[in-house]
Amino acid sequence: MTTALAIFLSAAAAVVLAIAVTSPALLNNFRTQFLFPSREMADLVVTNGTIYTADAAAPFADSMAVRGGRILRVGNYSSVQGLVGSATKTLNLQGKLVVPGFIDSHVHMVAGGLQMARVQLHGVNQKEQFVERIKEAASNMQPGSWLLGGGWNNDLWGGELPTASWIDDSTPHNPVWLTRMDGHMGLANSVALKTAGITKSMVDPDGGAVIRNNNGDPTGLLVDSAMELVLKYVPEVSVAERREALLRASEYALTKGVTTVVDVGRYFPGASPESPWEDLSDVYKWADSSGKMKIRACLFFPMETWTRLHELVKSEGHKLSQWIYIGGIKSFADGSLGSNSALFHEPYIDEYNNFGLQVTDTDTLYNATISADKAGLQVAIHAIGDRANDLILDMYKSVATKNGDRDRRFRIEHAQHLAPGAAARFGEQGVIASVQPDHLLDDADSAARKLGVERANQESYLFQSLLSSNTQLALGSDWPVADINPLGSIKTAMHRVPPGWDHGWIPSECISLHDALNGYTISAARASLLDADVGSLSPGKMADFVVLSATGFHDMEMDMDANFVEATYVGGLRSYSYQNI
Template sequence: MEFLKLGMLIMAVVVAAVALLSFPSLERPWTLDKLLSGADSQFADLVLTDALIYTSDHSTPFAEAMAIRGERILQVGNFSSIQGLIGRKTQVLNLKGKVVLPGFIESHVHLISGGLQMVQVELNGVKDKHEFVQKVMKAARGIEKGSWILGGGWNNDLWGGDMPVASWIDDITPDNPVWLSRVDGHMGLANSFALREAGITKSTPEPVGGNIMRSSSGEPTGLLIDSAMELMLPLIPKASTHERRNAMVRASKYALLKGVTTVVDVGRYFPGAPGDLVWEDFRDVYEWAYSTGQMHIRVCLFFPLETWTRLVELMKNVGRALGNWIFLGGLKTFADGSLGSSSALLYKPYLDEPNNFGLEVTDHNWILNNTIEADKLGVQIAVHAIGDKANDLMLELNKVLVSTNGVRDRRFRIEHAQHLVPEATICFGEQSVIASVQPQHLLDDADAAIKKLGHDRALKESYLFQSLLKSNARLAFGSDWPVSLALNFSFEFAQYNPKMLKIYPFITHNLTSYVCAFQVADINPLGAIKAAVSRTPPSWSHAWNPSECLTINDALNASTISAAYACFLDDQIGSLSPGKLADFVVLSTNSWRDFAEEVSASVVSTYVGGKLVYSEDWAGFYSA
């Protein structure tokens, strides 16, 4: 009897289940797939096999297989250790020996500005006046009268050193204002139309902290240097919200093409620029992208130091991240200018300008007071410093932070750390200061540094990557993409520093009203790694200071796990370790030896959170 009751009960359950499954209007709380998914939850969604995986994890540097479930890594190791995670729904990807790396982390970019300039022509690499004029002529064709022709990237050193003048381009741009910034962004050329629009004449006084270059008769030649650019840049139209959103998406896709899965975006912020620009982009672009599912890469944002109270309040309200896509990194400011414009702050004068020691861009006491307050509340600080004296000042500032606010894991960052007295490398290590550096810049700077600093000084002080590592400092690689930009500011020198002297031009623009030309310091981590390993400028046959060359492993770590550490994300990304987000790239090579020696591979595919987001086989994936 009990057996009969049990049989009837089982039959009733079966009938009820069939009814549920066949009743179309009933919303089922479960399905057959969901029922079976419990059994599959122990298995991976994706397994890589027959791969040469560099993990950036010192506990397991290399592996041949990796298992991923959802957006995170389950296991990394040999195939036998992964095999048990392969279920009937697992996608198994045999990579036939190809090299796999953690997704690259770009430690210093201006993402939206990079996206804006991608749709415009460039003046980089121009080697003579004729080519310069031809580029501008091409940009001027077909545009409406009165529309701006903006651009940059020119480097007069490439054609012997003579500076361009307005008369080069006046005849081909009689009805349009032109502004073309130099590669370092610290000077620009205006045509006569633009000079008239800005009201710059023979009688215009020299601005504090800048120069209007003049002919022997006192007439402006068209060149405006440093703060003199403030006379021109406010005239340039501003980019719309729609254009900035498109620029962010465009730049993100370009990053994926290069294997970059995370960037540290230091924003549209330069000395003299209002801090609101970065906050406008956070509100109008990043929050929009997060809420609408338009984030393609992970972004760590740095905000202007003068807005530190605003960032602290935001962190109180939303925490330090929006999901796994947008991270609120910290604050940034500027200590000096650049070597190319002879405004990097140095102990000794420039060789070609014996009375020039460079420039303290932002008042040091102002930096100190504001960093102490922000640091007290646990916010990370990053400071732009290029010259040897500027770097030492920032190392001393970090010591003051420690003595004032106590010892903690603050990961103070110095952006660029380009020229250092040898003793400074030891201080970086002793103080656990991050050196956020741009290896590709050394390829362009080698000749200029020797010209401006002298051979011995340039050799001993420039791009000391190996010395920094030997001193136990952390390196984080970036590109500063893009280098040369122009910006529409309502330029008011910040009240906190009435002696602000340097302005980095940066373009915000209305694409319907003008054309721009730019130099691109390419977002290219494989290029940065190769530059750090070889240190060989394009026109050289040997390395520039070979004792500072890095090994391939050290260079890879600077683009992955150390870069993640530099922005407090090493618990989430930076290495292919169990539990971390599954961001990785597949390269074209299947030879580690060849890759280590030549760094000549290309990116075949990029994955973010275990999902394929770029493949070289996808026609039309990226289009400017």
């Protein structure tokens, strides 16, 4: 060793010793920046709060380090302070609660964004208000142009279904199409009915119904696949409009803390099977390539296109980018309760000869499911009535037996009404229940009228029963059917209090805050095979997280109404902020 080198090393040691004596924190900074410059420093350190990780191995922490959009380390501050460098940003939570970015397990993303720009009928609770809103919208339209909107719920004004006659006088020169809030029924005015050629003599299509009055004349209401009779005449939405819809929807989702969505594509039975594929190529891939994706999306495709999906997965894999994931296939077993088209073992008490609709025949469902499952694709099927759920559970069991054991993660979307013993079958068969808590707010009163109080209270929205049977419960909104609002949905799952009620509906089925949060995070991720990247705040996963106004887990649990999203981070970058946090 040369004399000069020895002198340098002695001086360096003296500096380090002096720093260590005067400031241990300064020593750490000196060590990480100068002595070990190749060590990875954090881009962001989040500290001084309560972090709910949704990771069972370490559910709570107070600090977290992020680099390159992923989580480096989670724990107490002493465990991350060595990752603080000169370029590291610090987010002081000031005691606030952080949770993983919410994953909405069931949305119709482009449809939701389009609906935001159309006539809004959510919450309309009087016939007169319904009529006035359409009249107002029509007054600003050019003759011949289509008036589109949706979100109406006849149960809010006593149950009477709207008819074309309600709005014909105010829309004599414009065809009108207004979807019910569940997406399984729509109202056309007489101009639209004439445009579509819907007459008294028309035969109902398979999987759908044209609602008629006592004289056999169409009332304007179309159910499930019958809606396509009108929709094929509605002008095609342009690519530019669909792109704007995605961006609009994504911005809105971020304000609610949603960082990942599972876009299940088609809004109703009978919709074009091409539309989800067009959205993938024209909308999602465009947003990705142009740097406009704001949240992550897992896409499902119509069951009848499963061979096309299989080829896509073989050639490109399930992960097209950090933003776009390819999920599985989706189909429909039945309709909805609100439209009296959910399939039940017993008839609706307000329609004694109506058991609901099976909108896809059993052989078609079975043949596509067994083939797609054999090809390694995930399968999700919409089932709301108890008979529809039993039908799909039976089919899934048969397919699993025939194709053999594998990590298939079959899904049932909605699973709203379950016959005795069905909740246990979900757990036994490993079938995921993808449920939407806020739907119970709309169904609590109507279920009693349609099914009878005893039957409704025995089989409706059995969240705790499903969890007790070791079922994976994934929570979502079904937006635009219900608002994309995880905090509100979590509150609903915990308390189940419909509007105007002073108590919960079937309180034994309430679930804990812990289980509800998991349903919107780690369980939702597992339900779509995304858990390697998102769902928990664990080292190596994407740094998607939400800062809430609550000052801790207990505070959130005690006062759900006071909670709101203060900031949403995607990949460690702030994507939404309520007050510049």
